[in-house]
Amino acid sequence: MFIFTRILGKKQISQLTFFEYVTGIAIGDLAGVLSLDLESHYSYGLIAMFVWFIVPLVLEMLTLKSKTLRQWFEGKGTVMIKDGKVLEDNLKKERYTADELLEQLRTKSVFKLADVEFAMLETSGDLSVLLKSENQPLTPKHMGMQLTVEKPNQTVIMDGVIQDEPLATAGKSRGWLHTELDKIGVTIENVFLGQVDTHGELTVDLYDDKLKVPKPSQKPLLLATLKKCEADLELFALTTKHAGAKQMYTESSDKMKRVIRELETLLKS
Incomplete structure (x- = not known):
């Protein structure tokens, strides 16, 4: 059963379609009968399981190429709410009550039903919901903010052991890792998990929960340095008597303000 499930793929253990649900029950029932029925020859049970393994495998390959087959075996999603209106006929078709719809929304x-623009009952039984524009969460894009691309954190220490492959993926070396651990005053044997984020900062979780680890200070320090540079440029512009120098310092200060405005959200995160 384990081998069959591995070959059939992750869909067999995720949200099941009708056909995958039936297939899983059939294979499990055959395995149970094969384990308990000592009078029948085990080869019959293995053949039956193999047939129930081959049929869905072949059908999965066919459905990859045919939308009609996909709709026939997996079904189609049903629209439950459209343009903010509940489609009662579709609820009856799926034998869905108002209480069940509200439960799925919760x-x-x-x-609040009035917040929903569109909702569809997927073939897996899950309800997908689209909120009205005014009720959707505010994102940096709405505010015109540019953020750096976030990459997955790399787990460079696990159970007190250095993981060389994630460390290389993060572009760091063992020497760098030991230096960072020395900065926060912990030994690698006391680290349960250690991760390097997009910006190259190391965060650790220790076996000793009573020991407090200082937070990374690189980004706050960089922000403070940028603000100091901007303040120094303003000071130079105010104190100099040379017109050309005053203009240069003022322009540089304005540029630094724009840089700080663009990076402030990132450096405070």
């Missing part, structure tokens, strides 16, 4: 952290 699982999506939606407690």
Whole structure:
């Protein structure tokens, strides 16, 4: 069963379609009968399991190339709410009550029906919800902010052991790692998990929960340095009597302000 499931793929253990649900029950039932029925020859049970393994595998390959087959075996999603209106006929078609619809909305952290623009019941039984524009969360894009691309954190220490492959992926060396651990005053044997983020900062979780680890200070220090540079440029512009120098310092100060405005959100995170 383990080998069959591994070959059939992750869909068999995720949200199941109708056909995958039936297939899983059939294979499990055959395995149970094969384990307990001592009078029948085990080869019959293995053949039956193999047939139930081959059929869905072949059908999965066919459905990859045919939308009609996908709709026939996996079904289609059903629109439950459209343009903010509940489609009662579709609820009856899926034998969905109003209470069940509201329950599904609550699982999506939606407690007010009027906030929903569109909702669809997927073939997996999950309800996908689109909120109205005015109720959607505010994002940096809405505010015209430019953020750096976040990359996955690399776990460079696990159970007190250095993980060389993630460390190389993060572009760091063992020497750098030991230096960073020395800065926060911990030994590698006391580190349960250590991760390097997008900006190259190391965060650790220790076995000794009573020991407090200082927070990374590189980004706050950089922000403070930029603000100091901007303040110094303003001071130079105020104190100099040379017109050309005053203009140069003023322009440089304005440029530094723009840089700080663009980076402030990133450096405070």
